[in-house]
Amino acid sequence: MTKQDIVNRLIDPPRQPAVESASAYAPVNIALCKYWGKRDEELNLPVTSSLSISLAGKGTETKVALHDEPHDALSINGNEVSPTAKAAQRMSGFLDLFRGERQRSFRVETESNIPIAAGLASSASAFASLVKALNDLFGWALGGQSLSILARMGSGSACRSVYDGFVEWHVGVAEDGMDCFAEPLEQTWPALRLGLVTVSDAEKPIGSRAAMKRTRETCALYESWPVKVADDLICLKEAIRERDFERLGATAESNALAMHATMIATWPPVLYWLPESVATMHRIWELRDKGLPLYFTMDAGPNVKLLFEEAHAEEIVDTFPGAEIIVPFPS
Numbered sequence: 001m002t003k004q005d006i007v008n009r010l011i012d013p014p015r016q017p018a019v020e021s022a023s024a025y026a027p028v029n030i031a032l033c034k035y036w037g038k039r040d041e042e043l044n045l046p047v048t049s050s051l052s053i054s055l056a057g058k059g060t061e062t063k064v065a066l067h068d069e070p071h072d073a074l075s076i077n078g079n080e081v082s083p084t085a086k087a088a089q090r091m092s093g094f095l096d097l098f099r100g101e102r103q104r105s106f107r108v109e110t111e112s113n114i115p116i117a118a119g120l121a122s123s124a125s126a127f128a129s130l131v132k133a134l135n136d137l138f139g140w141a142l143g144g145q146s147l148s149i150l151a152r153m154g155s156g157s158a159c160r161s162v163y164d165g166f167v168e169w170h171v172g173v174a175e176d177g178m179d180c181f182a183e184p185l186e187q188t189w190p191a192l193r194l195g196l197v198t199v200s201d202a203e204k205p206i207g208s209r210a211a212m213k214r215t216r217e218t219c220a221l222y223e224s225w226p227v228k229v230a231d232d233l234i235c236l237k238e239a240i241r242e243r244d245f246e247r248l249g250a251t252a253e254s255n256a257l258a259m260h261a262t263m264i265a266t267w268p269p270v271l272y273w274l275p276e277s278v279a280t281m282h283r284i285w286e287l288r289d290k291g292l293p294l295y296f297t298m299d300a301g302p303n304v305k306l307l308f309e310e311a312h313a314e315e316i317v318d319t320f321p322g323a324e325i326i327v328p329f330p331s
């Protein structure tokens with residue numbers, strides 16, 4: 001089964017553009033229960049379900065149009081990107097799925113307001129916004145499930161960035177991944193806050209795709225990961241329904257640490273933490289011991305994402321003055 005087979009099934013027949021150009025926005029997302037490991041590398045099918053929160057106003061706006069040049073063109077935040085650059089090659093590889101018989105090429109302009117230095121995965125909002133913009137350009141009129149499946153084939157976690165708020169990505173069982181898409185949860189949590197603590201903006205030693213693969217192949221602890229995820233998903237959904245912050249925070253933090261434990265137990269080991277990441281964790285634990293309801297999560301990088309509620313924002317901003325505070329459910 002190839003990505004092209006799936007695209008042909010979802011979009012039939014290939015169409016001419018409905019409009020000259022189209023723009024769409026998608027937010028970045030941070031997983032409270034992580035996606036770590038693929039069961040199908042080609043289609044980006046995960047080993048487990050996962051659950052995230054979209055960051056509302058932090059994301060990517062993408063404008064797409066067909067153009068008459070022989071090759072695709074990409075600009076990021078107003079700067080033309082060389083066609084040989086990694087980002088351009090990755091995007092063109094994805095656009096190959098939509099060129100049709102005439103092998104059309106595209107011009108793509110993206111604008112992100114994501115603090116890149118904070119190590120947020122901008123590929124998730126980039127692919128989700130590109131898929132939404134292509135949907136408008138060609139007038140496919142696809143629903144959320146199909147858009148999520150298409151975005152997933154660009155970057156796994158992009159399937160969650162199709163939506164705002166809390167989002168669950170269903171693992172599915174089908175070999176073709178047609179039941180493997182994300183859906184929004186109906187609950188909101190206006191008092192919830194995230195704080196992005198930037199420890200380093202240096203390029204990661206190993207990307208998440210390669211690190212997940214190595215974990216699956218060599219980590220003896222990995223077999224316990226799906227068991228942990230199944231429990232954590234139940235806890236998180238209950239915590240969200242009951243607005244139980246301590247349960248949400250504790251489950252998200254423990255899930256992130258378990259993911260990192262599988263990476264550390266991989267060979268050769270994958271350790272994204274820097275001494276400052278560990279110092280930040282100790283600081284959080286000290287504050288929590290003193291009664292402050294503050295938790296964290298971390299992704300495939302050294303930066304720390306704080307989880308707290310509005311009532312404690314002042315104290316947390318004082319302690320972490322460099323942190324960028326995000327309101328995932330703006331009023």
Ligand code: PMV
Pocket residue numbers: 030031033034035036050121123155156157158208209299300
């Ligand atoms: O979608 P990818 O390939 O960027 O992988 C994302 C992996 C994590 O960010 C570590 C976890 C997650 O669920 O977002």
